[in-house]
Amino acid sequence: MQVFVCETVTGGFYAGAALPEDLIDEGARMRDALIGDLEDLPGIRVVTTHDARLPQPPRGTSRPVGPGDDAGALWDKLAAEAQCCWPIAPECEGILARLVARLRTRNSRVIAPDDATLRICASKRETAEVLTRAGVPVIPTWPPGMVPQGQKGPFVIKPDDGAGALDVILVPRLPTEPIAPGAVIQPLVAGTAASLSLLCQQGRTHVLSANRQHVAIVEGRFRFSGVTVGAFPVDDTLRTLAERIGAALPGLRGLVGVDYLATAAGPVVIEVNPRLTTSYVGLRHALAVNPLAFVAELIRDGEVPEGDVPNLPYLPPARPVEINL
Secondary structure, eight states, X not given: OEEEEEEHHHHTTTTTSOOOHHXXXXXXHHHHHHHHHHHTSTTOEEEEEEETTSOOOSSSEEEEEOTTSOHHHHHHHHHHHSSEEEEEOOSGGGHHHHHHHHHHTTOSOBOSOOHHHHHHHTOHXXXXXXXXXXXXXXXXXXXXXXXXXXXXXXXXXXXXTOOTTTTOEEESSOOSSOOOTTEXXXXXXXXXXXXXXXXXXXXXXXXXXXXXXXXXEETTEEEEEEEEEEEEOOOHHHHHHHHHHXXXXXXXXXXXXXXXXXXXTEEEXXXXXXXXXXXXXXXXXXXXXXXXXXXXXXXXXXXOOSSSOOOOOOOOOOOOEEEEO
């Protein structure tokens, strides 16, 4: 079974243009971890691409993409030749949604949420609205000009479709000058930055690990420097939270990340990342088992089993694994 892994930052999406330096390390490490886990499954081989300015992955078969090459045409060809595709891309500017749609025109087995769910998760405001209606505790998220009267700062201002901590700033009070289009505003909530690594398939949600995110505020800007995978025990509160998120967003599929704050009142969701996140880099070591062994699309030569997916086997509690960027 051939799987095409398509990671945009390192895979040629920016061929002929400047590379987004802040995203290269994370993109390469997620790509390499995914390829390694895939190729350790019986009968699976991986093809991928890499920007010719960057080192090629240590495993799998990779095609270089230079400044004069058409990365999209190459991706189309590799997707059509594969039995399964696994995209890795940021949600910002619709990159992930467009990539998934493109791959699905060439391949019927793309491990990603459905189109509607990708659209919702690409917007922090829309995600907050959907989760709030479902009764999931979430940080209030307002467009500029819609912050409730009397709401006190500090405030977090971030792109509505942003990825990670890019362009996320902290301000003590609402600025008097216009806020950049496409931004949203959230109150600063006290708590520990954390995330869940989830396996989602056919409407079911399983918590693989609960992780501590290494986030600092430097001169008013948020900085993400890594994650401790498996830092927290997975208890019934987190399992229930994951189930409620899955019920609110039943189109989630594959490996998914949920950013949340561990507060005194319980976990409060920040956003849902409908894709691999940096935590995946340490997930196999934390679990001491290959998490891809439970992905339905990789079973039975890539065919999703008919009917209900069998119960996932018991997984031991994740052991803490540090991933530093």
